[in-house]
């Protein structure tokens with residue numbers, strides 16, 4: 035069994051950072067390059083809580099067996115990507131009931147008009163047809179709870195989540211005005227030095243997404259090298275033959291962005307190395323670069339998944355650590371709101 039060495043670290047002086055991924059499917063190269071890879075760089079710099087937001091996934095119907103497997107897989111992938119469970123707090127959102135409890139409170143302080151303006155709600159509800167779950171509408175209140183419970187200073191979020199962070203700040207400020215300034219820390223957006231927005235391999239104008247029904251649109255972090263090569267080979271590119279980095283060539287731009295995010299080379303350096311070469315060369319090289327980055331994470335994830343006792347111990351310890359911190363905030367909130375203290 036993999037051993038956990040408890041370590042005392044000087045966390046108090048570090049800024050608190052919170053981030054999470056929905057375990058609604060296998061994680062993608064987009065999740066890795068846009069989130070996990072940065073988390074690994076940030077883990078020693080900040081006091082980090084990284085979790086799998088399983089409660090969020092049920093705004094869309096989930097198969098229970100799949101959800102359980104994907105939640106374990108997400109945490110195993112975090113570890114395989116390089117997050118150290120001794121350094122950061124890793125847990126499953128549903129293991130810390132304070133998230134749902136605070137979300138209820140925040141639901142009473144966010145307005146219908148504010149939630150109605152959320153782009154993600156508009157997009158996702160349009161796909162749901164007639165019976166739109168209320169949870170999809172109130173999702174930002176749960177996300178606000180995820181953040182405010184930990185008195186978070188910094189949240190590394192992509193462009194698509196900035197609106198949700200803004201609403202979190204508004205709710206926090208509103209409640210601070212009523213119940214005292216110190217109730218919640220007002221979180222800020224953290225923009226990592228290297229940001230990446232990875233697009234679908236089949237439609238490079240939309241984001242690579244783990245819930246995309248077309249599996250060839252995304253590289254999953256457990257794809258085999260062969261699957262990766264096939265997907266990159268079939269990636270939609272643009273008309274013309276010249277390899278250039280431009281919004282008019284979103285397919286080519288995406289492949290260059292993927293290479294750049296993995297290797298750290300500038301997009302210009304990459305473009306320069308393809309002078310006189312064809313799209314095919316770019317695809318083959320990108321496939322090899324992706325396979326080399328994803329391969330070790332895939333193999334390590336499988337190893338970690340086999341050690342169920344280790345994974346359960348990471349989750350248990352993470353939930354205990356997160357729960358103790360969350361309870362402090364929730365207690366203060368309940369107390370200031372006038373609820374009788376629990377026994």
Ligand code: AQP
Nearest residue numbers: 055056058064065068069192230231232242243244245
């Ligand atoms: N394509 C992407 N490029 C860069 N970053 C990405 N992220 C997701 N896709 C890309 C980043 O991953 C983190 C967690 O995302 P999430 O699982 O909470 O939800 P999401 O952003 O909606 O990701 P998906 O894959 O599109 O999920 P589904 O399909 O379940 O809705 C975030 O930091 C996000 O920026």
